[in-house]
Amino acid sequence: MVKILLIEDDLEISDLLTQYLSRYQMEVISYAHPKSALASLGIESYDLVLLDLTLPDMDGLDVCKALRERSDIPIIISSARSDLGDKVIALELGADDYLPKPYEPRELVARIQSLLRRINGKTIQASSEMFRVDETGIYKEGELLPLTRAEFELLALLIKHRRQIISRDFIANNVESIQWESSERSIDVLISRIRQKIEANPKHPTLIRSIRGMGYQFTL
Template sequence: MLKILLIEDDIDMQELIRDYLHNYDFEVDAFTQPKEAIEKFQRDPKRYDLVVLDLMLPQMDGFDVCKSLRKLSDTPIIISSARGEVSDKILAFEAGADDYLAKPYEPRELIIRINAILRRVTKELREVGSFTINEAKMEIKVDGYSVDLTQIEYDLLLFFIDNRHKVLSRELLSNAMKGIEYDAKERTIDMHISNLRQKIGDDAKKPKYIKSVWGIGYTFIGE
């Protein structure tokens, strides 16, 4: 069941949205206080598939809430607000929102927007074990944290993931990568793999992901 974080201080509106989302088989955690919602989100950013956020809130301005959530995760955020000025919409998108619904609106429209965003995100992202891959943006996260990879490191990691549990020779890896020429003496591929291991938190002596195969090359052992 998909999980929604709802931050809305108008109790009547909160109940309306929550009940409607429940009717469409969404699990909803609803908050009136944004600081409590942020604390909940911070404990497990991967728990939620999408956030529905009001702008006119106690404790914090909704734009600041949006920025705080965006710093923690790429989870899609839909603004649900009575503030319908173009300037508010611009500020919301600049703060990291993915969509904006100006109140009043039909609850069915919210469902349509949520499903559209989730279809797009599902198409762009794929998860393999500890790795979340956004090939459209050429981004990779490990346990929810972004890693800054070079083009060759990125290509290597994708090649490993796509060929996991297969023993891959250094020559095969070199031929599969653009910009690397196989050199049995200098073994340039080893240097790139060493750098990749360091960035994804892998230990060559006790590998979680990339295991050396003596005399041949490497194998990706992560799930």
């Protein structure tokens, strides 16, 4: 299911979009206040942001800038502000699309699906170019990684479920080399060792993210 962060202070619009998008297997998490929405990025994992420009406490263009500074998450601006300058600035700040209000909800669905297809296509291509998994091992940019059996099984699982958040329980049940009774500690140790071998900066990992209270996500 696609998970969308909606930043919109009109509660009626928020409720309508939540109900409508659910028909298309899209879960909407909505915030009226942008600062709360930005704070949630450190806790939740989203596939896309739907952002209004007229918001309390913080202008939507500033929110767009803050989002792009923190993440490469796809952003669609949805706003009644008709100033061409706003659209140009939003796109320059890193928004991926701009949909003026009012609009037909089905058009929004089409734009979301189109944007995610493009983003996911690039992600899978980038992942396949950087990492390759076969019966001989896992290769990063053409070089065989020196992995133990447990590291291989865990990294292969993460790559297979790229961009999904997978829990420790899921890992424990799908990595044969991990003993259940010591699985939580074993997983943390394995993740740390894998990061040492694939991350540019293991102390600030970008390929394997820790999602607090949920598990891990392979980002490519």
